[in-house]
Amino acid sequence: MRLQKLVLNNFKPFYGRQMIDFSTEERRPLILIRANNDVGKTTMFDAVKFCLYGAPPRIDTVSYINRTVRKEGEGRTFVTLIFYHGGKHYQITRSIDFSQSNGETVAERVKLDARVEGVPQVLEMINEQNEFIEAILPEDASQFFFFDGENIQKYTKHPPRKHIKDAIEMVLGIRELLNAKEDLDRIQRNLGHELDHLLRKKARQKEAAEEVESLANEVDNLESSINELDGRTKQAEKTLAECDKELSKYSAIREKINQRKQLEQQRDQLLEQINSNKDEQREFNRHLAALLLAPLIRKLSEVREVSIPHWKRVTLSMLLQDPRNVCVCRRPITPKIKEMFEKTLDKAIERSPLQYLGEKTDELFNEAPVDTLEKEFYARIAQLRDFESNLTSVKGAIKKLSEEIGGRKDLDIAATSVEKTRARAVEQIECFEKEKKQKEIQFAVKRREHDREQRKLALEESDIEVTDKREHLESCQACNEAMEAAIDALVEKSKRKVEELASKVFMKLTNAPDLYEGIQITPEYELKIVTKGGAIRPVWDQAPSSGASQVIATSFIAALNRYTAREAPVIIDTPASRLDPIHKANVVRFYPEIASQVIILYHPGELDEKDFRPIENYISSEWLLKRNPENRDATIILRTS
Amino acid sequence: MSSLVIPEGYTLRTAHADIYAELVDDKKLFKRSIHLFTVALAVGAILNIKSDQKKRDHDLIRLSTVTDQEQRLVIDILSRIVCKEPDKIARGRELLAYADGGLEKIWKDYQEVGVLDLPRLLEKLKGKCSLRIAELLTQNQPW
Numbered sequence: 001m002r003l004q005k006l007v008l009n010n011f012k013p014f015y016g017r018q019m020i021d022f023s024t025e026e027r028r029p030l031i032l033i034r035a036n037n038d039v040g041k042t043t044m045f046d047a048v049k050f051c052l053y054g055a056p057p058r059i060d061t062v063s064y065i066n067r068t069v070r071k072e073g074e075g076r077t078f079v080t081l082i083f084y085h086g087g088k089h090y091q092i093t094r095s096i097d098f099s100q101s102n103g104e105t106v107a108e109r110v111k112l113d114a115r116v117e118g119v120p121q122v123l124e125m126i127n128e129q130n131e132f133i134e135a136i137l138p139e140d141a142s143q144f145f146f147f148d149g150e151n152i153q154k155y156t157k158h159p160p161r162k163h164i165k166d167a168i169e170m171v172l173g174i175r176e177l178l179n180a181k182e183d184l185d186r187i188q189r190n191l192g193h194e195l196d197h198l199l200r201k202k203a204r205q206k207e208a209a210e211e212v213e214s215l216a217n218e219v220d221n222l223e224s225s226i227n228e229l230d231g232r233t234k235q236a237e238k239t240l241a242e243c244d245k246e247l248s249k250y251s252a253i254r255e256k257i258n259q260r261k262q263l264e265q266q267r268d269q270l271l272e273q274i275n276s277n278k279d280e281q282r283e284f285n286r287h288l289a290a291l292l293l294a295p296l297i298r299k300l301s302e303v304r305e306v307s308i309p310h311w312k313r314v315t316l317s318m319l320l321q322d323p324r325n326v327c328v329c330r331r332p333i334t335p336k337i338k339e340m341f342e343k344t345l346d347k348a349i350e351r352s353p354l355q356y357l358g359e360k361t362d363e364l365f366n367e368a369p370v371d372t373l374e375k376e377f378y379a380r381i382a383q384l385r386d387f388e389s390n391l392t393s394v395k396g397a398i399k400k401l402s403e404e405i406g407g408r409k410d411l412d413i414a415a416t417s418v419e420k421t422r423a424r425a426v427e428q429i430e431c432f433e434k435e436k437k438q439k440e441i442q443f444a445v446k447r448r449e450h451d452r453e454q455r456k457l458a459l460e461e462s463d464i465e466v467t468d469k470r471e472h473l474e475s476c477q478a479c480n481e482a483m484e485a486a487i488d489a490l491v492e493k494s495k496r497k498v499e500e501l502a503s504k505v506f507m508k509l510t511n512a513p514d515l516y517e518g519i520q521i522t523p524e525y526e527l528k529i530v531t532k533g534g535a536i537r538p539v540w541d542q543a544p545s546s547g548a549s550q551v552i553a554t555s556f557i558a559a560l561n562r563y564t565a566r567e568a569p570v571i572i573d574t575p576a577s578r579l580d581p582i583h584k585a586n587v588v589r590f591y592p593e594i595a596s597q598v599i600i601l602y603h604p605g606e607l608d609e610k611d612f613r614p615i616e617n618y619i620s621s622e623w624l625l626k627r628n629p630e631n632r633d634a635t636i637i638l639r640t641s
Numbered sequence: 642m643s644s645l646v647i648p649e650g651y652t653l654r655t656a657h658a659d660i661y662a663e664l665v666d667d668k669k670l671f672k673r674s675i676h677l678f679t680v681a682l683a684v685g686a687i688l689n690i691k692s693d694q695k696k697r698d699h700d701l702i703r704l705s706t707v708t709d710q711e712q713r714l715v716i717d718i719l720s721r722i723v724c725k726e727p728d729k730i731a732r733g734r735e736l737l738a739y740a741d742g743g744l745e746k747i748w749k750d751y752q753e754v755g756v757l758d759l760p761r762l763l764e765k766l767k768g769k770c771s772l773r774i775a776e777l778l779t780q781n782q783p784w
Contacts, residue, residue, distance in 0.1 A: 278669075281759075285671050289679035289715045292687065292763065295770035296777075300718075357718055364714040381760050 001137055001568045002597055006051075007080040010066040012043040015634035020044070022569070024597050024620040031599045032612065035625035037404050040635040041601045042148075044625070045573040049146055051079040051094045053139045054110055061096050061107045068633050074099035085136050085567075091115040092133075137568050144561045145568045145595075149550060149575040150252055174494075177487050184480045189223075191473040192216060192454065198466055199457050208457055215450035222443040229436040236428040243422035250415045253405055255578070260401040263394050270391045277384045284377065290368035291377060297370060300361040316345045400605065494563070495521050501559035503530075508590055509551045511582035519555060527556060551583050558594055569597035576606045584611060592618035646720050647733040651704045653678055656692065656741050658699035660748050670757050674701045678740055679715045685743030686723045687766050687773050692741035722777045 003022035008014040022031055035041040055061050062070075065077045078095035092115075097108040112129045114121040123129045137145065196216045200209040290297070315328070320341055325333040333341070458470040503518025510516055517530040529552070561570065575591075576584045588611050591598050600607075612619065622641040628634040653675070655661060664670045664677055671677040678701055685691065707713050716736070723739055724732035751757050 282669060282672050285680070286673070286676045286709065287711065288676065288759070289683045290711060292680060292683040292766050293715065293718070295767060296687070296718075296722075296774050299774045357721060360714055360718050364711065364718065367711040367714065377763075378760070 001083055001085045003048075003081065003083045003569050003599070005080075005082040006044070006048065007078075007082075008044070008047055009079070010069040010075060010077045011047055011050075011064060011079055012066060013040045013633065013635040014043070014637075015066050015068050015628070015631060018635070018637045020623060020637050021621065021639075022597070022599065028618050028620040029592055029596050029598050030615065030619045031597075032619060032622045033599065033601045033625060034604060034623070034640075035601070035635075037603055039627060040625045041603065042573055043635075045146065045148070045571060045601055047079045048081060048571060049142070051081040051092055052133050052137065052142070054094060054112070061110055062098070062105050064096060065098055065105060065107065066634070068631065070098070070105045089117050090136070091118075142568075144557050146571045147557060148573045149554075150248065150578065174487060174491060177483070177490070181480065181483050181487065184476065184483060188473065188476045188480055189220075191469065191476055192450075195454060195458065195466070195469045195473055198463075198469055199454070202463050202466060208453070212450060212453045212457055215446060215453060219443060219446045219450055222439055222446060226436055226439050226443060229432045229439065233429055233432040233436070236425045236432065240422060240425040240429065243418050243425060246418045247415065247422065250411060250418070252578070253411060254415075256401050256405050257411070260398055260405065263398045263401070267391060267394045267398065270387050270394060274384065274387045274391065277380060277387060281380055281384070284373075284380065287368045287373050290364055291370055291373050293364075294370040294374065297361045297365055300357050313345060316341050320345065404605075498556075498559045498563055501562050502555045505558045505590070506552065506555035509555060509583065509586045511551075511580065511586065519552065527552060550578050551587065554587060558590075561594065567596070569599060570595040571599045571601070573601045574606065575600055575602055576611075579606075585614070588612065589614055591615060645704070645717055646724060646729065647704070647736060648729050649705050651730070651733045653701040653704060653740075654697040654737055655699050655701055655744065656694035656697045657744055657748070660744055661699070661701070664747075664751070664757070668757075675707055675709065675712050677744070678702075679712050681743035681747060682719055682736065682740040683715065683743065684746055684762070684766065685739035685741070686719045686777075687769055688743065688746060689773060690742035690746055691735075691738040692745055694738075694741055697737055697741065 005022060006020050008018045008020075010016065020033070024031065033041065033044065050064065055064070065075075069075055069077070074097075076095055076097050078093050080091060080093040082089075082091050084090070093113040095111050095113070097111070098105055099108075100106070112123060114123055114129075114132060121132060123132050133139070193216060196209070196213040200206070200213055319327060319333065320338065325338075327333050327337070455470075458466055499519060499521045502521075506519050507513055507516065515531060517532055517534075520528040520530050522528055572591075576587060579587060584607070588607070591600065592615055619641075621639060624638045624640045625635050626638065628636045655678075661674050661677060665672075665674050671680075704716070707716070719739070720732060720736050724735045726732045726735050747757070747762070750762065754761075
């Protein structure tokens with residue numbers, strides 16, 4: 001399967017017809033799709049799954065219809081996927097026709113239209129549609145091709161759940177073998193019933209024959225009970241999986257809430273620093289006038305130096321007191337000159353205004369040393385600008401996180417409720433499994449008893465018809481046992497292979513390759529980490545961060561993906577939000593290897609241009625999903641490179 | 642020469658009580674009104690701006706109660722440089738006109754930028770200072 005195009009028509013935020021080209025160039029398997037949260041990244045991911053597998057149970061299909069188009073009356077929402085598979089051109093469209101009734105949007109049944117090489121396929125029944133799609137990529141296996149980076153951690157959860165066993169059985173095709181074995185069981189059971197019936201008809205010991213048949217009924221009843229318990233367990237497991245998914249969402253939100261808390265603390269600290277800086281500035285502002293007058297103060301200090309010097313004052317005083325009235329230049333001192341000398345001397349004795357100002361500025365300079373004040377002033381202003389700039393970035397980060405978190409005030413209440421439901425489901429599973437074990441023991445005992453009695457009666461009966469039926473039944477039993485042994489051997493072998501592949505990928509992705517040797521899958525299908533010293537620890541016991549868990553889960557998924565040997569694209573939503581820089585770099589470098597077509601839906605907060613630089617030669621195209629500036633409820637798709 | 646050129650008992654007043662309320666009481670940019678007064682006076686003196694407001698009915702502080710030596714020195718120096726009136730009371734009025742003129746300039750900038758951009762003010766005044774100083778120091782003062 002090689003995707004070519006995805007067309008979205010009035011699907012969720014995609015108003016009108018929007019198309020994205022998924023074609024890739026040779027040796028450039030990557031397609032990057034960037035979008036902020038709540039713009040349509042996960043919708044695009046869901047659209048591919050919706051087109052192939054339809055709406056998941058309990059989903060109101062009206063929610064797929066774009067809100068704006070709903071208001072416009074009746075219409076059609078559809079998703080078309082165009083791709084090549086097995087050398088043929090496929091076009092699959094899943095659509096929802098809708099209309100309005102009593103002011104509400106009413107969605108009709110979801111329709112599937114499939115064309116192979118342009119020829120419409122007749123797929124009227126749901127079963128036919130499912131079989132058609134399953135032949136391309138089974139829905140169960142699709143989880144290893146289309147996955148959300150934030151939700152794959154279920155594989156690393158404790159206690160080990162059936163996810164790992166189910167996943168391995170599925171990708172190995174063991175499911176088909178198990179189905180075949182189930183068919184064989186049914187044939188064996190029918191042959192048993194037929195033999196019982198024949199014996200009752202032909203046996204000379206009527207009573208014994210009736211006893212065997214009654215044992216057979218008991219065995220049947222026990223088997224039905226076991227099947228019913230299986231059904232109930234499956235339902236409880238589904239609830240459990242849903243709870244885990246929900247809790248994982250809460251955990252991601254909680255992580256964001258914690259990040260926001262830390263940022264809020266940082267913001268408060270910055271606000272405190274800003275306030276303290278402002279207080280200091282306010283204190284400082286008492287010197288501001290002196291600082292503003294600094295050039296004047298300096299100038300006044302200079303001019304004071306040129307006021308009447310001491311020697312001049314002494315000379316003038318002596319000349320005025322001398323009765324000869326002769327100047328130092330030997331010229332007579334006339335009354336006019338005398339008056340001028342007296343005035344000059346008076347001014348000098350009184351101190352000139354400039355001299356006075358000079359002295360005052362000296363005093364002011366002592367009170368407020370302007371050079372120091374100026375330095376202090378600019379340092380404080382620079383510090384304030386730093387604080388304010390940091391505050392702006394922190395506030396921006398808080399706003400972004402708040403948008404991602406949304407208005408989830410009752411998160412703890414909701415999480416507690418989900419945890420309760422989860423605990424109930426775990427309890428139910430344990431209870432059903434316990435009951436099932438008891439029933440299985442009873443079943444095995446009764447079955448042995450029935451088989452023994454049946455064999456005894458059949459041996460006693462010499463009728464050819466009975467002998468034939470008995471031999472037929474015995475070969476069926478032998479066949480069944482052989483198949484069971486073959487499945488066990490295959491599971492074991494395949495498990496080792498998956499383990500080997502997962503270890504290889506893990507060693508590429510881990511940020512501590514010196515510490516680890518790989519991943520091991522135990523007989524109980526638990527993922528374990530093998531350390532260099534040879535110690536084997538469960539993943540949960542290593543207490544990995546959510547990022548490390550994601551790396552382990554990614555390794556496991558990549559291994560299963562490779563093991564399926566299916567040609568299908570890998571679509572990853574939110575690939576790196578929980579990864580530290582080393583894990584992120586390793587995972588990003590690994591993307592070109594994961595499949596021949598890899599579509600990455602990411603938000604700018606988790607990956608940026610710098611992260612993609614090491615793999616830029618593997619990128620075929622880059623896209624941006626953004627809100628339509630003319631209609632804030634609509635998302636548009638833009639090719640950016 | 643040792644006493645002030647304006648009466649010691651003179652009350653410093655303003656026509657812009659609202660600006661003082663905003664910058665000192667609300668925004669708390671200055672600890673006391675006298676600090677804003679001296680800054681405004683420095684701005685008015687250096688930029689040679691006198692307010693044409695006739696009525697200054699809001700009392701800030703009586704000059705005799707200003708104990709902060711730095712503020713007294715600023716008032717003393719600037720009043721000796723800029724006030725030209727022969728009468729002490731008239732010189733006081735002249736001083737207040739310069740202070741309100743400077744305040745109006747500060748307020749205009751504050752409203753334009755939204756904050757009291759002190760570095761900008763400082764740089765602006767530095768630029769104007771040299772010419773103004775020469776002009777001020779060559780004038781004949783009545784005192």
